[in-house]
Amino acid sequence: MSADAIYRWQNDQLLEVSPDDVPETPMTVADSWLVDSGKVLALNLHQQRFLDAVPAAQHETAEKFFTAAIAALPRAGAWFPRVELRGAEFLLRLRANPELRRSAKVISFTGEDPRSQPSVKGPDIAALGALQVGARAHGADEAIILTNEGFVIEGAYSAILWWRGEILCGPPTEFARVDSVTARSVLTLARALGLDTHEEAVTPAELAETEVWVVNALHGIRIVSEWVEGPAVAEKPGRLTQWRTRLGALARTI
Template identity: 50%
Template structure:
């Protein structure tokens, strides 16, 4: 399976040989599609449309029409990791769909804190920083790090470069304080909703990497779901409860629904 690319003409999606030349990504969203099933598609839709409304002048009807056409284009067989974009192309905005085969999924991840502070420019919208963070992730991979971790100026864990961060203190599930500005993670939100539905205590806190010593730490996103952090380069030694991540991944997978 090879990637395919489509642009929105205002009436329909038209396939192109490659991603349109652009000066930047204004908004982006992506999710895993496996044999026509997807988790929390409505939440991805809502996040993308909010981003388009805040970052572009595209009207809601156009954005919603593009979204529906993109969903209609998705294959109902195989594993895919599609991405929808609002791209800055000259003085205009182009809506585009990247239909990409899904990469190999994993259940564990190696992390390291970013040394040079928070690299993000737009902290609450997925898109404007996606290429910058992707480059940092590729650079980190050369040092056997799968996911760089963003920390605040005060040293508190905020987010992963392409994921959200959650952690366990005993039987209580924590997320970074909501006052630490970050993209609204669909997967982290889904896990916290599952926690609420199952009577699991949750909380938010300010935590430095050192504060997470002994905790089980998860890096979560729409592609992999839950990955357990197995090493934190120059960081804390972490704990792990056998079978917990796998059990919660099964709960997360139970949210998969067929594409409309």
């Protein structure tokens, strides 16, 4: 397989197509994950999230496609593939892995929520990408979406977690957002280590002097180094490195 290639599931096989052959139909479902030297974190959860979002009539085809997509991924090097459902077509995008970072600057997005299906990964990727462009124009890497009341929900391309002492916290479950595989993995790891976890509705201002993380499948855990036009954040020395190592150790060979 070649880098940055696109493959269509057709006649029970993956066939490479040009970008011009990709249907203009909006994405119904998508999922992506980091592959590093043939290892992936919580691939079963990515698979389940993707299949759960696929319409029932396409579920059997989706299972065959996903299995073939995994089998086709390179086992050497670093990649960030994405599986997609567009209308009736399943696609695999094989993308060379971009630069990975340990920190991120964030900014609160205060406009109207652009998400049309906030609990499904895929339909809103383009709209969330526009949020990222706006964030970068203000010197930030990630836009943080807020409720109408100003409470933190999630980042455009990340989930958000924070620490209250030794308690790992996140937004309330009832806040509509994508079920982040990475956030779920981090929270599960915390509980396995005997740490308490907690859900709370917070405004950015209520995270002042708090260690805040944005987490996703590409970068894993990134610490928020600055909240642009927002609260001053903190960092406990050594914690980020320790947790990035712990999370990385959970990756398994595909």
